[in-house]
Amino acid sequence: MASSTASGSSEEVPPLKADPATSKPRNRNPLRFAALRWTALRLVALAVLLGAWQLVVVLEVWPRVLVPSPGEVWHQFILASTVHDGVRGYGDHLLIEHLAVSLRRIGIGVGYAVVFGVPLGVAIGAVRPVAVVLEPAVTFLRTLPPLAYLSLLVIWFGIDESPKIWLLVIAAMPPIAASTAAAVRGVPGDLVEAAKALGAGRLPLLGGVVLPSALPEILTGIRIAVGVAYTSVVAAETINGVPGIGGMIRDAQRYNQTSVVIVGIIAIGLSGIVLDALMKALERVLVPWRGRA
Structure with a gap:
C-alpha cells in the first residue's frame, strides 16, 4: 500500500486548464495592431517624402525661392499661427482663422447646394419631363470649371461674400443633384x-421608401460636393478673399512667398482629410445598413 501510494504521488500532475473567461488571448485586439501597422507605414512614407524634399533642396535642383526647405515651411507655419513681433499671423489673421473663414464659406455653399440639389435630383429622377428639361442644365454646370463663371458672378454680385458663396453653391449642387437622381432611379421596383x-x-x-433607399448614394454625392467645394475655394477667394485660406495663398503667390503657399496647401489638405473622415462617420450613423446584406 505504501509503495502504491508513493508511486502514485510520484506521477506527474497534468497542468490545470486556464479558465476561458479569465485567460488572456495572445492577440487581444487584431484591429488595433493592424491600425498601428498602417499608421507606421504612413509615417515611414511621410519620412521618405520629407527626406526626398530635403534632398532636392540640398542639391539645389530648383532655386530656394521656388522650393523652400521643410524647415522653412515649418518656420512659416509657426509665424502664420502665432503673434510675433507685433504681427498677427499672416495678413493680420492667424492661420486657423483663415481656415475657419474658408470652412464657413464651404459650409454655407454646400448647405445651400444640399437644400436645392436634393429636391432637384429627386424631381429629375422621379419625373421624366423634369429630367428632359433640367438634366442637361445640371450636366452643363457640372462640366464648367469654377473660374469660368467667377467673373460673371463678380459682375452680378460685386466683390464681397456673395460671389464666393454663389460660386461654391454652383460648384457643389450639380454632383448632389446628379447622385440623387441616379439614386432615385435605382430604387428597387419591388x-x-x-x-x-x-x-x-x-x-x-x-x-x-424612395428617400431612405436612396440616402446612401445621396450622402456619397454630398461627400463629392464637399470635395468639389474645397477645390473651388481657392478660386472663390481670388477676389477679396482675405481672410480665407485661398485668399492667403493667392496673396502669398503675388509676393513669391512660396513657403506660405505651401503652408496653405498643407492646411487645406489636412483639413480636407478631417472633413472627409467626419462625412464618413456621418454616413455610418445615418445609414448603418450600408455595405451589409
Missing part, C-alpha cells in the same frame, strides 16, 4: 410596388 400595394400615396412613398 419596394415601390409593395408600398403601393399597401396603399401608400405619393408623399408616403417618397418619404418612406
Whole structure:
C-alpha cells in the first residue's frame, strides 16, 4: 500500500486548464495592431517624402525661392499661427482663422447646394419631363470649371461674400443633384410596388421608401460636393478673399512667398482629410445598413 501510494504521488500532475473567461488571448485586439501597422507605414512614407524634399533642396535642383526647405515651411507655419513681433499671423489673421473663414464659406455653399440639389435630383429622377428639361442644365454646370463663371458672378454680385458663396453653391449642387437622381432611379421596383400595394400615396412613398433607399448614394454625392467645394475655394477667394485660406495663398503667390503657399496647401489638405473622415462617420450613423446584406 505504501509503495502504491508513493508511486502514485510520484506521477506527474497534468497542468490545470486556464479558465476561458479569465485567460488572456495572445492577440487581444487584431484591429488595433493592424491600425498601428498602417499608421507606421504612413509615417515611414511621410519620412521618405520629407527626406526626398530635403534632398532636392540640398542639391539645389530648383532655386530656394521656388522650393523652400521643410524647415522653412515649418518656420512659416509657426509665424502664420502665432503673434510675433507685433504681427498677427499672416495678413493680420492667424492661420486657423483663415481656415475657419474658408470652412464657413464651404459650409454655407454646400448647405445651400444640399437644400436645392436634393429636391432637384429627386424631381429629375422621379419625373421624366423634369429630367428632359433640367438634366442637361445640371450636366452643363457640372462640366464648367469654377473660374469660368467667377467673373460673371463678380459682375452680378460685386466683390464681397456673395460671389464666393454663389460660386461654391454652383460648384457643389450639380454632383448632389446628379447622385440623387441616379439614386432615385435605382430604387428597387419591388419596394415601390409593395408600398403601393399597401396603399401608400405619393408623399408616403417618397418619404418612406424612395428617400431612405436612396440616402446612401445621396450622402456619397454630398461627400463629392464637399470635395468639389474645397477645390473651388481657392478660386472663390481670388477676389477679396482675405481672410480665407485661398485668399492667403493667392496673396502669398503675388509676393513669391512660396513657403506660405505651401503652408496653405498643407492646411487645406489636412483639413480636407478631417472633413472627409467626419462625412464618413456621418454616413455610418445615418445609414448603418450600408455595405451589409
